[in-house]
Amino acid sequence: MLWDPQLLLNAIVAGLLLGGFYAVVTVGVSISFGMLDIVNIAHPAFIMLGSYVAYLLNGALGLDPILASLVVLPAFFLLGALVYQVYYVAFERRGQESLRGLAFFFGLLFISEVGLILAFGVDYRFVEAPYIGPSLHLGFLDFPLRMLIPCAVSLALLVSLHLYLSHTFLGRAIAAVSQDPLALRLMAANPTRVKRIAFALSIATASIAGALLIVIQPVEPSMGRDYIGRVFAICVLGGMGSFPGTLLAAILLGIVESITSTFYGPSWSPAVAFGFLLLTLAFRPVGILGR
Amino acid sequence: MTAPLLQVEDLSKRFGGFLALDTVNLELAAGARLGLIGPNGSGKSTLVNCLCGALRNDTGTVRFEGTVMDGLSAHQRTRLGMARSFQLPRPFTSLTVAENLRIPLLYTVNVRRGQPVPRSEIVAREAELLGLVGLAGKAARLPRDLSQVEMRKLELARAMAAEPKLLIADEAMAGLSHGEVDDILALLCRLNEAGITIILIEHIMRAVMSFSDRLVVLVAGRKIADGPPDEVVRNPEVERAYLGE
Amino acid sequence: MRAHTFLFAALAVAAITFEGLRFLENEYLFFAGYVVLQYVVLATAWNILGGYTGYVNFGTAAFFALGAYTSVALGKLVSLPIPALILAGGVISGVVGLGMGYLTLRLRGVFFAIATLALAVVVQTLITNWDFVGGSRGAYTVRPAVVPLLGSYVQYLFLIMLGLAVIALAIAHAIEGSRLGYGFATIRDDEAAAEVSGVPTLRLKLVATTVSGALMGMAGAPLPYYVTYLDPASGFNLAYAVNSIAMPLIGGMTSWIGPLIGALLLGSVQQVATVSNWFGNHPEINLLIVGALLMLFVIAAPNGIVGLLGIEKRRSARG
Numbered sequence: 001m002l003w004d005p006q007l008l009l010n011a012i013v014a015g016l017l018l019g020g021f022y023a024v025v026t027v028g029v030s031i032s033f034g035m036l037d038i039v040n041i042a043h044p045a046f047i048m049l050g051s052y053v054a055y056l057l058n059g060a061l062g063l064d065p066i067l068a069s070l071v072v073l074p075a076f077f078l079l080g081a082l083v084y085q086v087y088y089v090a091f092e093r094r095g096q097e098s099l100r101g102l103a104f105f106f107g108l109l110f111i112s113e114v115g116l117i118l119a120f121g122v123d124y125r126f127v128e129a130p131y132i133g134p135s136l137h138l139g140f141l142d143f144p145l146r147m148l149i150p151c152a153v154s155l156a157l158l159v160s161l162h163l164y165l166s167h168t169f170l171g172r173a174i175a176a177v178s179q180d181p182l183a184l185r186l187m188a189a190n191p192t193r194v195k196r197i198a199f200a201l202s203i204a205t206a207s208i209a210g211a212l213l214i215v216i217q218p219v220e221p222s223m224g225r226d227y228i229g230r231v232f233a234i235c236v237l238g239g240m241g242s243f244p245g246t247l248l249a250a251i252l253l254g255i256v257e258s259i260t261s262t263f264y265g266p267s268w269s270p271a272v273a274f275g276f277l278l279l280t281l282a283f284r285p286v287g288i289l290g291r
Numbered sequence: 292m293t294a295p296l297l298q299v300e301d302l303s304k305r306f307g308g309f310l311a312l313d314t315v316n317l318e319l320a321a322g323a324r325l326g327l328i329g330p331n332g333s334g335k336s337t338l339v340n341c342l343c344g345a346l347r348n349d350t351g352t353v354r355f356e357g358t359v360m361d362g363l364s365a366h367q368r369t370r371l372g373m374a375r376s377f378q379l380p381r382p383f384t385s386l387t388v389a390e391n392l393r394i395p396l397l398y399t400v401n402v403r404r405g406q407p408v409p410r411s412e413i414v415a416r417e418a419e420l421l422g423l424v425g426l427a428g429k430a431a432r433l434p435r436d437l438s439q440v441e442m443r444k445l446e447l448a449r450a451m452a453a454e455p456k457l458l459i460a461d462e463a464m465a466g467l468s469h470g471e472v473d474d475i476l477a478l479l480c481r482l483n484e485a486g487i488t489i490i491l492i493e494h495i496m497r498a499v500m501s502f503s504d505r506l507v508v509l510v511a512g513r514k515i516a517d518g519p520p521d522e523v524v525r526n527p528e529v530e531r532a533y534l535g536e
Numbered sequence: 537m538r539a540h541t542f543l544f545a546a547l548a549v550a551a552i553t554f555e556g557l558r559f560l561e562n563e564y565l566f567f568a569g570y571v572v573l574q575y576v577v578l579a580t581a582w583n584i585l586g587g588y589t590g591y592v593n594f595g596t597a598a599f600f601a602l603g604a605y606t607s608v609a610l611g612k613l614v615s616l617p618i619p620a621l622i623l624a625g626g627v628i629s630g631v632v633g634l635g636m637g638y639l640t641l642r643l644r645g646v647f648f649a650i651a652t653l654a655l656a657v658v659v660q661t662l663i664t665n666w667d668f669v670g671g672s673r674g675a676y677t678v679r680p681a682v683v684p685l686l687g688s689y690v691q692y693l694f695l696i697m698l699g700l701a702v703i704a705l706a707i708a709h710a711i712e713g714s715r716l717g718y719g720f721a722t723i724r725d726d727e728a729a730a731e732v733s734g735v736p737t738l739r740l741k742l743v744a745t746t747v748s749g750a751l752m753g754m755a756g757a758p759l760p761y762y763v764t765y766l767d768p769a770s771g772f773n774l775a776y777a778v779n780s781i782a783m784p785l786i787g788g789m790t791s792w793i794g795p796l797i798g799a800l801l802l803g804s805v806q807q808v809a810t811v812s813n814w815f816g817n818h819p820e821i822n823l824l825i826v827g828a829l830l831m832l833f834v835i836a837a838p839n840g841i842v843g844l845l846g847i848e849k850r851r852s853a854r855g
Contacts, residue, residue, distance in 0.1 A: 039646045041594075041653060090835040100834050102592045102649050103781060106829035110778050114824045229654030236647075270661045274654040281647050282665050345728060365731035366737070374732070381729040383722050385790070394722055397715050399734030452732060 003263060005224050006140050009260040010130060012255055020151030021216060023158055023247045025209045025227060026234040028073050028202035034241030035174060035233070036195055038087065042105040043225035043231060045112035050076065051125075051219045052116060052208020056291045059128040066153060069211030070198070071108025080203025085195045109224065116221035122180055124218035150212035155247075157208060161201075162243045174198040175241070224272050233277035296321040296457060296488050297342075301518065302336055302351035304512075311337040312534045313512040314351070319490070321456070324483055325519065326335035326503030327492045330532060334512040335492050338377060339459050343375050344368045353497040355457070370399050374455030378462045388445055389430040393429050395453035403454070416452070422479060424448045440467055447475070460488045464498055467523065472498055499522070508532065539710045546702045554698060558691070566694040568811070570762060572803035573697040574755050578776065579783035579795035580704040581751035584711065586781070587789030590724035591645050595652035598659040599629040599749045601771040604758025608633060608669045610765060618696055622757040629753020630746045637745035660772045672706045674767030675846075676762035677810060693762050697755075699784035704751050708792035720744060775823055779803075782830040788842025796843055802826065 025047060032040040050069055052156035058230075089103045136143035165171035173194045185191060213219060234253055238245035257272045296318040304312040312334045320327055324344050329335050340346040342353055344365035360368055367435040374395075376411050393413060401408045408416075424444040426437075434442060447463050460479065464472045476498055483489050493499045498505070499520075506523040508516040510532045514522045523529055537545075557565050568791045578596060586592050593599075603625030610616055610624055636655060640648045664672045683689050719740045722730035731737050760766045779802065787798025806822055808814075815821040837844055 039649070040649065086835070097588050098645055099586070099592055102646065103785060103834045104831060106592075106594060106781065107778075107827050107834065110774070111824060111827040111831070114774070114827060117820050118818055120823065132821055224656050225653075228650070229657055232654070233648045244780075262791050267661060267665055270654075270657045274651075274658040277651060277654050278639055280649065281643055343732060345731070365728075366734050366736050369732055371733045377729065377732075381726045383725040383729065385721055385725050386718070390718070394718060394730070394735065395733045397718060398736070402734065449729075450732060513847075 007262060008259070010140070011258045014147065014262075015144065015255030015258030017143070017147040017254070018119065018149040018216075018250055018258055019251030020154045020247075021147070021209075021212055021250075022234060022254050023126070023250035024150075024154035024205065024212060026231045026238070026246050026250055027161060027243065028205040028209070028236045029160060029231050029248050030097065030243065031174070031202040031205075032199055033243040034239075034246075036198055036236055038084075038092075038199065039102055039103065040105050040199075040202070041204060041228055041232075042108035042112065042214055043202070044227035045109045046076070046079075046206035047210040047213060047227065048116060048219065048224045049112060050207040051214040052120060052210075053207070054214050055125045055127055055219070058129070064129055065211045065215055066149075066208070069207045073207050076207035077200045077204040081196050081198035084119065086265055087199075088192060088196070094221060111229075113221050113224060122222075124220050126218035128216050130213060138259075145193060146215055150215055151274035152209070153212060157205065158243055159246060161205070164190050165243075170194070170197065174201075184224055195260045226273075229270060230273040233273050233280060236278065251285070295319055296323075296356060298352075298354040299342070300352045300354070302338070302348050302353065303343040304334075304341055304346060304348050306490065311512050312348070313339065315509070315512075315514050317328045317507065317514070317517070319457075319488060321488055322483070324502055324504045325488075325507045326499040327490055327509065328494070328496075328499055330504065333509045335509055337462060337512075339375060339490075342368075342459065343373055346361045355493075366398070369395075369453055370402050372456035373459070374450040374453045374457070375459040376443075376446040376450040376463050378459055378465075380434075380439075380446040382437075382442060382445055384434050384495075386433075387406065387430065388432050388434065388437070389421070391434065391445060391449055392417045392452045394422050395449060418428045420452055421441060423451070425474065437490065438487050440471060441470055444468070445476075445477075445487060450523035455487060457488045457490070459492070462494065463491075464493060464495055475503055504528075537713075539706070539713070541711045541745030542708045550662045550698050554695060557694075561590050563690060564686065564811075565691045566688070568807040569695050570690070570694045571807060572800060573694070574759075575779055575799040575803040576779045576784060576796055577704045577750060577755040578703040579787070579799040580708050580792065581697075581748045581755065581781045583784040583792075583795045584708055584751070584790055585748040587784050587794065588717065588724065589741060589744045591641070591741065591744070592649040593652045593745075593748065594649055594777065594781070594783075595656035595659075595770045596752055596769070597774075598652070598656040599633060599752035600756040600759075600776055601663065601768075602629045602632060602659060603710070604759040604766060604771050605669050605756075607751070607757045607760050608675045608677065612668065613629030613761065618693075618758050618761065620814050622696070622700070622754045625795055626750040626754040627632065629756070630750030632753075633745040633749020634742060634804075636749075637742045637798075641741045641745065643725045656777065657755075660768055664768045664769070670767065672768060674765055675760070676765050679764065679820065681719075689697040689761075696758055698831055700751075704755075705792055705796060707747065707751070708795075712791060716740065716743070734848075775826075776807070778823060778830065779806075780805055781809055782826050782833075783832060785842050786833045788840030790839065791842060794840050794842045801841075802815055802829075 027041050029040065032038045032043065039045065053072050054065035054068045057063045058065050087104060091104065093146055131145040131149050134145050135273045136145065136148060165175055173189045177191050177194045230253065234246060237251035253273060257269045260268050260272050295318045299315060299317040300313040301313055315338060327335055336344065341348040343536065344360065344363060355371060355373060358371065383394065396408050396413050397417060419428065421430055423532055424447055426441060426448065428511065429437065429441065436444065447453055450458055464475050467475065472495060479489055479491065479502060489503055491499060503520050504517065506520040507514060508523060508529050515532065516526045516529050557569065578600065582593060604828050606625045606628045607621040610621060614642050619667065636651060640651045663669060670673050679689050683692050686692050692747060722733065722735050723740060727737050783798030783802050784795040786802065787796065788794025809822055810819065833840060
């Protein structure tokens with residue numbers, strides 16, 4: 001079977017752009033799971049929420065979806081803080097995170113999907129923006145703007161988050177909080193408050209990721225489920241909390257998914273992510289770049 | 292001369308960039324009473340974890356009764372005769388005190404014998420062990436009803452229930468009163484006289500000194516002393532390690 | 537209670553239930569009862585892994601649907617009686633459970649849970665793309681004209697599911713009182729301490745995953761004959777995912793009674809809600825409520841109804 005080289009190269013390009021997007025989808029989990037050890041399997045639910053909020057603001061006010069997500073960013077931040085507070089009081093404080101915490105987040109994931117179905121129905125929703133449609137052409141290579149721009153935004157967000165986490169006091173406190181809460185206390189930082197801010201931050205990223213998602217493609221409520229496998233596969237493969245690793249893993253997954261989709265059909269993408277996940281868990285739980 | 296019970300050769304363990312154990316060598320004869328001491332973070336618990344199979348050592352070999360332990364899981368090593376108590380007690384919280392002791396009987400002793408332990412013997416053995424550690428009246432209680440001290444005793448009793456040839460007691464006496472420390476020491480002595488080799492990891496110096504016939508000192512992952520207790524404590528490097536910390 | 541006593545008692549209760557329903561002469565009760573019993577099996581199966589060992593399976597739908605689609609696939613090749621299909625469904629789902637477990641159970645419990653979530657999506661993708669069993673268009677199953685044993689086919693299906701429920705409960709009860717049950721409890725309480733006490737944790741976890749998966753597959757095997765038209769959307773319905781977790785959690789995860797109570801209670805209420813059309817054009821509200829109850833209980837009443845009522849089960853001292 002011959003793979004048309006032009007088709008292949010375009011698939012790779014699409015995969016690169018997709019991977020950039022996957023990175024911003026995953027970064028929230030890199031923070032909550034990779035750094036805080038909170039298994040927030042409901043993260044895709046917050047992303048879907050972000051998509052639908054962008055859809056509403058875009059439809060009602062004509063706001064650019066990405067701009068809209070920045071507007072509601074504080075609300076998502078507060079939502080994240082609230083969710084963490086409930087999680088902390090109900091589970092973390094009592095040291096029973098594992099099964100009950102998982103069930104809690106699963107409940108969140110489930111309720112949000114059903115809630116979205118009730119509110120918006122199962123039809124696909126999309127946004128309107130001037131960059132959805134046109135593509136950049138470099139020779140035979142296509143760079144659809146609706147993928148290029150989210151990829152660019154994603155990279156910008158990743159870089160700024162990385163800088164924030166490595167150069168500010170709060171940022172470094174977040175990186176340290178799981179490894180040495182005692183030392184953190186001695187530095188006059190309350191570990192619980194630090195974790196709450198970090199978790200809120202991770203949910204805030206979901207706001208932006210959701211807007212980017214609906215720019216890339218129309219959304220419907222059950223799409224969140226497809227992202228669970230992807231997000232955790234990337235997070236683990238990328239070395240848990242490492243941002244460079246996450247980006248690398250995301251791009252890798254994006255490319256493999258894109259090639260599979262181009263040559264075998266798009267319905268196989270969830271299987272690709274799952275295959276990635278299983279392979280990673282089976283052979284290299286510390287990820288590509290190590291811990 | 293019989294082969295040593297435990298042989299540790301060039302054991303190293305790394306956590307990312309941190310070298311927790313640095314080519315540790317150790318030989319232990321059957322019936323010995325080994326005291327293992329060292330400052331906090333010197334690698335004592337890491338060593339225990341590598342011996343028991345909770346962690347996989349990066350280099351080196353562990354041999355128990357001549358058999359290479361590398362690749363064997365923790366439960367397999369327990370079945371071969373190694374047992375440990377944890378530094379922070381880890382009881383089975385949904386089981387009663389007696390049922391906690393039942394687990395090694397059900398999963399180690401009967402496997403070793405090749406046949407199930409009769410119910411009457413289980414009940415008798417549980418009572419015996421509880422009496423030995425002074426928890427006789429608490430058989431039906433849940434671990435959350437026990438005091439810290441009682442939980443440590445349960446921890447020790449559970450390790451003993453596995454009928455080990457080598458018992459590693461990891462800080463079993465922390466937080467005990469003077470009298471309770473003596474009780475545990477007496478218990479360990481009795482076990483040793485019955486043939487069980489014991490590695491005692493402790494910070495309570497008088498307990499370690501009175502119990503051990505040999506002392507090993509671990510500092511920053513390396514063994515810096517190994518010999519009779521009186522000699523080891525007069526070793527200048529050991530003094531420096533303890534005074535300098 | 538010894539295992540055969542329990543089995544005998546369960547069979548007696550089952551027989552009485554069946555005859556009682558026949559006496560009421562309302563066919564719909566068998567129809568609805570089938571679904572409730574299906575949940576008894578699913579909830580019990582889930583709990584054998586989730587409640588006893590503490591490993592959460594989010595992919596109930598995958599194992600359940602595998603059983604259903606095994607029936608569909610086999611049905612296209614050869615005509616088999618339902619008990620044989622149940623066996624086949626159990627084997628397939630059991631093997632998948634074993635495989636999944638083998639790949640992920642050496643790691644932390646959360647990775648197993650995440651893998652089961654991803655598994656559900658993948659199995660649905662695979663089956664949606666498999667035209668042999670109808671793909672996304674679905675598959676029709678024709679009920680045999682001759683009904684074994686009884687007058688009505690639905691009654692026959694109900695009886696089969698009743699039998700499966702008895703089997704599932706008997707297995708759960710037998711595990712609880714046995715050495716295996718102790719082993720499972722130690723895995724849930726403290727896996728490291730279990731290993732050090734001689735418990736072969738990986739092997740036991742694999743047993744739990746396999747038994748749990750197999751029972752779920754067995755519950756799914758008769759489904760094509762019950763619904764007569766099966767498509768991936770209904771086979772992988774969200775309802776299975778949330779109910780199989782909510783029912784044991786709300787009923788109580790520490791013993792076989794919990795999933796039974798949870799399934800009977802929640803299952804019946806949901807059936808009544810569907811029939812009485814409580815939620816009109818939005819049947820999803822039903823699931824929303826179940827999800828909300830799940831979260832409420834996991835936060836406020838983690839030991840479920842069994843815990844609230846103080847029904848503590850003490851194991852018998854069997855070696």
